[in-house]
Each structure stands twice: as structure tokens, then as C-alpha cells.
Amino acid sequence: MVRGGLAKLFLLSAAPVVVAAATPVQADTLREALAQAYLNNPTLLAARADQRAVDENVAIERADGRPSVNATADYLEFLKPSSNSLTTPSRAVGADIQLGVPLYTGGATRNAIRAAETRVEAGQADLRGTESDLFTQVVAAYMDVIQNEAITALSLNNVDVLSVNLEATSDRFEIGDLTRTDVAQSQSRLALARGDLRSAQSNLIGARERYIQLVGEAPTDLQPPPPLPNLPEDVNEAVDVALQSNPDVIAARERARAAGIDIDVAGAGRLPRLEAFVNGGYDNYLGTLGGGVVVPGAVFEQEQTSATAGLRATVPLYNGGRVAAFERQAQARAAATLEREIAVERSVVQQVRAAFASWRAATSIVEETQVAVEAAELGLEGVRAENSVGNRTVLDILNAQQELLNARVQLVTARRNAYVAGFSLLAAMGRAEARDLNLDVGGPLYDPDLNFERAADSWWDWDRAADPEVQSTSTVDTTAQTGEISPDM
Numbered sequence: 001m002v003r004g005g006l007a008k009l010f011l012l013s014a015a016p017v018v019v020a021a022a023t024p025v026q027a028d029t030l031r032e033a034l035a036q037a038y039l040n041n042p043t044l045l046a047a048r049a050d051q052r053a054v055d056e057n058v059a060i061e062r063a064d065g066r067p068s069v070n071a072t073a074d075y076l077e078f079l080k081p082s083s084n085s086l087t088t089p090s091r092a093v094g095a096d097i098q099l100g101v102p103l104y105t106g107g108a109t110r111n112a113i114r115a116a117e118t119r120v121e122a123g124q125a126d127l128r129g130t131e132s133d134l135f136t137q138v139v140a141a142y143m144d145v146i147q148n149e150a151i152t153a154l155s156l157n158n159v160d161v162l163s164v165n166l167e168a169t170s171d172r173f174e175i176g177d178l179t180r181t182d183v184a185q186s187q188s189r190l191a192l193a194r195g196d197l198r199s200a201q202s203n204l205i206g207a208r209e210r211y212i213q214l215v216g217e218a219p220t221d222l223q224p225p226p227p228l229p230n231l232p233e234d235v236n237e238a239v240d241v242a243l244q245s246n247p248d249v250i251a252a253r254e255r256a257r258a259a260g261i262d263i264d265v266a267g268a269g270r271l272p273r274l275e276a277f278v279n280g281g282y283d284n285y286l287g288t289l290g291g292g293v294v295v296p297g298a299v300f301e302q303e304q305t306s307a308t309a310g311l312r313a314t315v316p317l318y319n320g321g322r323v324a325a326f327e328r329q330a331q332a333r334a335a336a337t338l339e340r341e342i343a344v345e346r347s348v349v350q351q352v353r354a355a356f357a358s359w360r361a362a363t364s365i366v367e368e369t370q371v372a373v374e375a376a377e378l379g380l381e382g383v384r385a386e387n388s389v390g391n392r393t394v395l396d397i398l399n400a401q402q403e404l405l406n407a408r409v410q411l412v413t414a415r416r417n418a419y420v421a422g423f424s425l426l427a428a429m430g431r432a433e434a435r436d437l438n439l440d441v442g443g444p445l446y447d448p449d450l451n452f453e454r455a456a457d458s459w460w461d462w463d464r465a466a467d468p469e470v471q472s473t474s475t476v477d478t479t480a481q482t483g484e485i486s487p488d489m
Contacts, residue, residue: 038131044131051126055123065109108265148206165397351424363418375407
């Protein structure tokens with residue numbers, strides 16, 4: 001199932017992947033699997049929608065600094081007029097319109113906008129982190145399928161070899177060349193091998209189903225992964241890059257900055273506010289003003305309009321300590337975000353150093369295990385040759401066969417671990433996103449700034465987005481996976 005040869009680097013790999021949400025790609029290569037997940041994974045799509053919601057906070061805060069217009073209308077029935085009034089109408093309709101323009105809010109609006117914009121930057125970094133985490137999971141799932149297919153093939157081959165060995169042992173027992181003990185040892189090893197095969201097939205099913213969960217469709221003819229680009233030369237280089245590019249570090253840094261701005265927003269509550277306003281009014285008494293009272297020479301106007309304009313200043317003098325409490329609360333929250341920034345930084349440093357060590361160790365293990373496989377192959381050949389002249393027992397052959405199988409399984413596992421550790425290192429450094437891997441998804445990559453600019457520049461109250469629809473595809477109808485492998489593996 002796994003075709004020979006290594007694919008090219010992500011940057012230079014072959015034919016571009018043309019994909020669309022309505023037509024899922026067939027994930028044969030790692031590039032295609034990543035592109036499919038990029039377009040179709042519900043976790044990533046949900047994170048993009050969450051970020052679009054964060055973008056709207058900027059528009060919400062900007063609205064507080066923009067003009068507002070309100071209109072009111074009412075209809076009145078005067079059920080019991082004042083006994084001292086001779087002109088009280090029976091009924092009236094009225095309408096008022098108010099225009100307000102905030103001129104000064106103590107810096108609250110300006111700083112609230114700055115804080116919202118800063119949190120948008122933090123959210124965009126979180127979105128990068130979600131994408132990077134997803135890609136790391138896809139790479140692990142991809143390599144798990146390849147690993148478990150290879151282990152299943154090795155286990156199946158081991159069952160075949162031990163079956164032939166049992167037949168040969170039984171034939172030699174029939175002619176008195178071997179003992180019953182030799183036959184029992186062969187039977188025992190074959191039974192264990194069949195159990196190992198069932199376990200390998202079960203693990204393969206789990207790996208394939210995990211792949212479906214992340215990518216959206218079953219793995220088909222997975223090719224060897226391409227070499228990983230831009231891996232660091234030393235751990236200090238990796239840490240330096242991570243501190244500048246890791247999305248979790250960036251998000252924590254921006255949240256700390258936003259929390260610092262929140263202190264100014266809270267403190268603005270003790271400063272004056274100034275607003276310009278214009279009011280217009282219209283009243284119609286529906287011919288009832290004056291009632292039945294006859295006043296010589298009096299003319300009652302049944303309609304009237306009015307207009308006023310002016311400035312309104314609000315100067316807070318005392319609020320029971322509310323403003324100070326809000327400010328202290330903002331300071332405490334800012335202190336918490338500063339500590340969380342350091343905690344995230346520590347975590348990233350730990351992740352990078354651990355991933356670098358795992359990658360280097362796994363790479364060395366691959367080299368050493370390759371030597372072990374070659375040595376085990378020679379050892380098995382030697383034991384078989386010595387057995388043919390009576391210098392080795394059947395148990396020696398079985399042990400040598402098991403040692404070779406173990407070495408091959410360890411090699412497959414080491415290669416998987418080395419690749420996943422290398423990609424995890426890139427992810428911790430902030431270099432494992434679609435833009436870093438030069439993924440071709442059939443169009444431009446998702447740009448969160450486009451929605452942010454649209455939302456931030458929106459002035460119209462009826463600027464409504466389209467109703468949400470599910471973009472990812474369900475896997476309910478996918479075929480349940482089996483532990484079967486292609487005969488040519």
C-alpha cells in the first residue's frame with residue numbers, strides 16, 4: 001500500500017492540490033491530507049467562526065464613539081384632565097427624534113477600541129495555534145496509519161513464516177529428525193504470532209478511524225511523507241524562533257497588552273463626558289386641544305413642532321467607590337495576564353527543548369535500529385544455516401526470527417516517532433502552518449484580516465451576514481475500517 005520513494009519537500013512537492021469544500025480531495029499524500037483538513041476539519045472551521053465573533057468586538061466598541069439617532073412615537077388618551085385646566089386635550093400623538101454625538105468620553109472609547117483590536121490580534125494567534133495543533137494531529141494520524149500498516153504486514157508475514165516453519169518441523173518430526181518439543185515450540189510461537197496479528201489489525205483500525213476523524217475521509221494508498229523543511233541546527237536556535245513565532249506566546253503577549261489598556265478604560269469612569277445633541281419633536285392633538293371651552297379671540301394650534309440643540313456635559317463627582325473598584329479589578333486582571341504570559345513562555349520553552357531532544361533521539365534510534373535490523377537478518381540466516389548442519393535447534397531459529405521481527409517493528413516505530421517529533425518541533429517553533437508548508441488548497445489561504453476589516457468598518461445597523469451553515473462534512477456515512485492491508489505490502 002505504501003509506494004516506494006520519498007516525495008519532494010513541501011515547498012517543491014509535485015502536482016498542486018486543487019480542492020473545494022464541495023469536492024473533497026483524495027488524501028493519498030501528506031500534503032493532500034493537510035489540505036483536506038485545512039478546508040474541512042470542524043474544529044478549525046469552528047475556530048475561524050469564533051475569531052469572526054471576536055472581530056465584532058471592535059465594531060461594538062467603535063459604535064460607542066459614533067453618532068446615535070433614536071426616534072420615539074406615542075399616542076395619549078387623557079382620561080381625567082386637571083380640574084384647573086381649560087385647554088387639556090382629549091388625545092394626542094407625538095414623535096421625537098434625538099441625535100447624539102459623543103465628543104469626549106475620558107478616553108474610555110478610544111482605549112476600549114485599542115483593547116478590542118489587541119484581542120483580535122491575540123485571537124488570530126490562537127487561530128494559528130489551532131491550525132498548527134490540527135496539522136500536528138494529522139501528521140501523527142497519517143504516520144500512525146503508515147506505521148500500523150507496516151506492523152500489520154510484518155505480523156502477517158511472521159504468521160506465514162511460522163506456519164511454514166511449523167509444517168517443516170512437523171514433517172521432520174514424522175521422520176524422527178526432531179522431537180515433540182520442537183513441534184510444540186513452533187506451535188506456541190505461531191499462536192502468539194496470530195495473536196500479535198490480531199492486535200496489529202486492531203491498532204490499524206483505530207489509526208484509520210482517527211485519520212477519518214481529522215481528515216474527513218478514509219486513508220487511501222498513503223505515500224511516504226516528504227522530508228521536513230527548516231528544522232533547526234541546535235536547540236537554542238529553536239527556542240529563539242519559538243519565542244518570536246509561537247502563536248501561544250504571541251496570543252499571551254497580546255492579551256497582557258490588552259489587559260493593560262483595560263486599566264485606562266476603567267479609570268476613564270472618573271473623567272467628564274461631553275456630548276452634542278439635537279432633538280426634534282412633533283405633537284398633534286387631533287383637534288381636541290381646548291375641548292369645548294369657548295375663549296373669545298383664542299386660537300388653539302392643534303399641531304406643533306419643536307427643535308433644540310446643545311451640549312451636554314456629565315461630570316462624575318462621587319460613585320461610591322465604583323470607579324476605583326473597576327480600576328483595581330482591571331489591574332488585578334492585568335497582573336494575572338502578565339503571569340500567564342510567563343507561564344506560556346515557560347511552557348513553550350519546555351515544549352521546544354523536549355521536542356528537539358525527542359527528534360534528535362528518534363533520529364539516532366532510526367540509525368541504530370537500521371543496524372539492528374541488518375544484523376538480525378544476518379543472524380537469522382546464520383542460525384538457519386547452522387541448524388541445517390545440526391549446530392542449532394528449532395528454538396534458536398524461532399528466537400532469531402522473533403528478534404528480527406522485533407527489530408523491524410522497532411525500526412518502523414522509530415521512523416514514525418522521528419517524523420512526528422520533527423513536526424512537533426516545527427509546531428512548537430510556530431512553523432507548522434499552511435503558509436509555512438506552502439499548502440496549495442485550490443485558492444488563497446484563509447485570511448482572518450478580511451473579516452476583521454469588514455467588521456471594523458461597518459456603520460450600518462442592517463449589515464447582516466448570511467445565516468450560518470455547516471461547512472465541514474459528516475463522517476457518519478464513511479465505511480467502518482478494517483485491519484486488512486493491500487497484498488503488495
